[in-house]
Amino acid sequence: MSEIDMAVIKPEMMKPYIWLETSDGSIQQVEQEIAMYCPLICQEIIQKGMGSSKSCAICLPQRVSPVTLSLILDYCRFHQVPGRSNKERKSYDEKFIRMDTKRLCELTSAADSLQLKPLVDLTSRALARIIEGKSPEEIREIFHLPDDLTEEEKLEPLKNTTDDPRIRLLNRLYAKKRKELRERERLKNVEVEEEHVDERSVDDLLSFINGNDGDPKEVKTSKNKKKNRRKKEQQQKNSSLKEASEVNKVEVNGQSIRHQSAEADRIAETSNSHTEDVFAHREFDDGDIDDGIDPALKEKIDREVEDFARRLNSDWPERMQELLSSGQERKMMLFTPNGNSFLRRNA
Amino acid sequence: MEEACEFRSWAELIPDALGVIFTNLSLQERVTVIPRVCKSWANAVTGPYCWQEIDIKDWSNRCQPDQLDRLLEMLITRSCGTLRKLSVSGLQTESIFTFIAENACSLHTLRLPRSSMNDSIVEQIAGRLSMISFLDVSYCIKIGPYALEMIGKNCKLLEGLCRNMHPLDTAEKPHQDDEAYAIASTMPKLKHLEMAYHLISTSGVLQILANCPKLEFLDQRGCWGVTLDHMFLKQKFPKLKVLGPLVLDTYESDGWDDFSDVSDSSEYLAWDFVAGGMGEYYVDDSDSYDGMWDDEARLDELQFGFYEGIEDAGMYWPPSP
Numbered sequence: 001m002s003e004i005d006m007a008v009i010k011p012e013m014m015k016p017y018i019w020l021e022t023s024d025g026s027i028q029q030v031e032q033e034i035a036m037y038c039p040l041i042c043q044e045i046i047q048k049g050m051g052s053s054k055s056c057a058i059c060l061p062q063r064v065s066p067v068t069l070s071l072i073l074d075y076c077r078f079h080q081v082p083g084r085s086n087k088e089r090k091s092y093d094e095k096f097i098r099m100d101t102k103r104l105c106e107l108t109s110a111a112d113s114l115q116l117k118p119l120v121d122l123t124s125r126a127l128a129r130i131i132e133g134k135s136p137e138e139i140r141e142i143f144h145l146p147d148d149l150t151e152e153e154k155l156e157p158l159k160n161t162t163d164d165p166r167i168r169l170l171n172r173l174y175a176k177k178r179k180e181l182r183e184r185e186r187l188k189n190v191e192v193e194e195e196h197v198d199e200r201s202v203d204d205l206l207s208f209i210n211g212n213d214g215d216p217k218e219v220k221t222s223k224n225k226k227k228n229r230r231k232k233e234q235q236q237k238n239s240s241l242k243e244a245s246e247v248n249k250v251e252v253n254g255q256s257i258r259h260q261s262a263e264a265d266r267i268a269e270t271s272n273s274h275t276e277d278v279f280a281h282r283e284f285d286d287g288d289i290d291d292g293i294d295p296a297l298k299e300k301i302d303r304e305v306e307d308f309a310r311r312l313n314s315d316w317p318e319r320m321q322e323l324l325s326s327g328q329e330r331k332m333m334l335f336t337p338n339g340n341s342f343l344r345r346n347a
Numbered sequence: 348m349e350e351a352c353e354f355r356s357w358a359e360l361i362p363d364a365l366g367v368i369f370t371n372l373s374l375q376e377r378v379t380v381i382p383r384v385c386k387s388w389a390n391a392v393t394g395p396y397c398w399q400e401i402d403i404k405d406w407s408n409r410c411q412p413d414q415l416d417r418l419l420e421m422l423i424t425r426s427c428g429t430l431r432k433l434s435v436s437g438l439q440t441e442s443i444f445t446f447i448a449e450n451a452c453s454l455h456t457l458r459l460p461r462s463s464m465n466d467s468i469v470e471q472i473a474g475r476l477s478m479i480s481f482l483d484v485s486y487c488i489k490i491g492p493y494a495l496e497m498i499g500k501n502c503k504l505l506e507g508l509c510r511n512m513h514p515l516d517t518a519e520k521p522h523q524d525d526e527a528y529a530i531a532s533t534m535p536k537l538k539h540l541e542m543a544y545h546l547i548s549t550s551g552v553l554q555i556l557a558n559c560p561k562l563e564f565l566d567q568r569g570c571w572g573v574t575l576d577h578m579f580l581k582q583k584f585p586k587l588k589v590l591g592p593l594v595l596d597t598y599e600s601d602g603w604d605d606f607s608d609v610s611d612s613s614e615y616l617a618w619d620f621v622a623g624g625m626g627e628y629y630v631d632d633s634d635s636y637d638g639m640w641d642d643e644a645r646l647d648e649l650q651f652g653f654y655e656g657i658e659d660a661g662m663y664w665p666p667s668p
Contacts, residue, residue: 108368112363128369128371131368136380145384147385
């Protein structure tokens with residue numbers, strides 16, 4: 001009995017050990033033949049002579065945590081034993097990769113940093129099986145990834161592989177909308193300037209009212225000239241505003257009549273105040289015109305975009321099915337069983 | 348907090364680890380799904396790690412030549428000079444062969460079956476394929492012995508060659524050994540040679556066997572001009588595994604089993620798997636059809652029941668007070 005115990009203990013004591021330090025600073029002892037299964041650790045031992053004592057332990061990469069290292073050593077402990085059949089190894093591998101996706105990811109990263117290719121291949125195939133056949137939204141949810149792509153970036157890949165005209169039209173609409181948004185931002189800046197000017201014009205108006213009796217006539221004259229300029233600007237800008245122009249024409253005619261009757265009583269004008277009034281009103285009118293146009297265009301574009309998005313979404317299941325069927329036969333196998341179960345449930 | 352922790356662990360997956368994962372996905376998913384997940388995945392999938400091995404042979408059988416050229420240029424560009432394996436079928440334009448050759452500094456496995464390249468194109472590009480160790484030019488009916496000679500003279504590391512021909516292309520034609528002589532005189536390191544349904548004759552095979560001492564596998568199924576004695580082969584070339592000329596299932600099984608460790612042979616096994624999968628798919632499709640039929644019958648039954656209900660209601664209407 002005692003002899004048997006000694007025999008068992010003796011080889012174990014003689015077996016060489018090495019020291020490994022993980023990123024959190026903890027150091028542990030590992031059988032050398034098992035650790036040597038990792039190419040990185042093997043290099044450290046052979047080329048640099050590290051790991052022979054606690055004071056010169058091998059520092060493992062940042063991505064290798066103690067828990068992950070334990071898993072990796074279990075894997076190495078099984079596979080470095082000679083004489084196991086391929087069937088046994090495959091069976092062990094299948095059990096080994098049954099873990100949650102987070103741990104599987106950590107394991108892939110750690111195995112990759114240790115250059116342990118068989119384990120990287122095993123875990124990456126398992127992760128690929130998780131990803132396969134899922135939509136980007138599903139993948140994002142499973143792997144807790146951020147939704148940090150713009151709409152344009154999400155549609156970019158489809159441009160490479162599909163000639164669907166709806167995709168192209170949707171891209172065009174998005175570009176148009178983006179352009180409109182940029183222009184509206186510019187207009188906001190202009191409006192800020194207008195408000196600033198308006199304040200001064202109010203002060204000037206008050207001074208006119210309090211100052212002279214002849215101001216009303218002078219104001220009328222200024223209005224007349226401003227409307228004339230407005231008419232010209234409208235003609236230059238856009239011919240689609242005919243109705244507005246007609247209304248302005250009527251007003252202009254009325255003003256010209258008053259102007260003629262008041263001509264005998266006109267008074268000299270102050271050039272500075274006149275210039276300021278003209279500028280203020282002009283800007284105000286411009287603001288009105290722009291505000292009138294943008295909502296209509298914006299509403300139209302939004303309606304078109306929503307319409308196409310709806311149509312695209314309604315066709316999406318068919319398109320996804322088409323994509324899947326055009327993929328590998330393997331995917332067809334994956335898709336059909338679900339269909340079967342769905343139909344069975346209905347029946 | 349837990350979610351943040353999980354996010355951090357995913358962010359730690361550096362591009363080459365992501366690349367290893369993505370290489371296990373189908374081409375369709377790598378091109379259309381992964382780039383739309385998030386920025387880091389989009390960057391990883393457009394980087395070189397994913398595209399060191401490009402296999403679009405299945406996909407290329409179903410698309411137009413210009414689409415194929417554009418996609419191939421895009422994918423090869425993504426590999427950034429690290430392309431190692433390329434499998435694509437049915438290439439036609441001369442410029443795409445030049446493009447492949449210009450990006451072949453790391454290429455060791457090249458499969459171009461059913462391509463339209465001719466001797467002149469091969470002469471132009473062979474000088475850039477010096478790293479090739481496995482070449483598949485099966486069903487390339489426009490190249491001949493001169494092209495094989497140029498390949499042999501420039502690809503000094505060549506260990507595997509596929510020069511299978513389609514039976515319809517070689518039927519009723521006389522035997523020719525020019526290609527066999529080109530192989531024998533310029534490819535001394537060959538280990539794996541496939542020439543199914545080729546026009547080669549016995550003397551051509553003997554030339555190859557005499558000049559390729561490392562040959563381990565020879566597929567000559569359908570080479571009706573070849574008659575070799577098995578005893579002779581066993582004595583002279585004990586390490587050589589020969590298939591054919593007769594096309595027998597047992598031979599095929601033995602051949603693949605013996606070479607199951609070779610990566611190229613494993614690709615053939617993958618093909619067998621896909622074929623099996625297709626069969627299963629058809630069975631499943633039939634089940635789907637049956638299911639739909641059952642569903643339709645059920646709908647009819649529902650309608651009938653509805654009409655019965657109405658009749659019953661009419662019959663039992665209470666009399667007027």
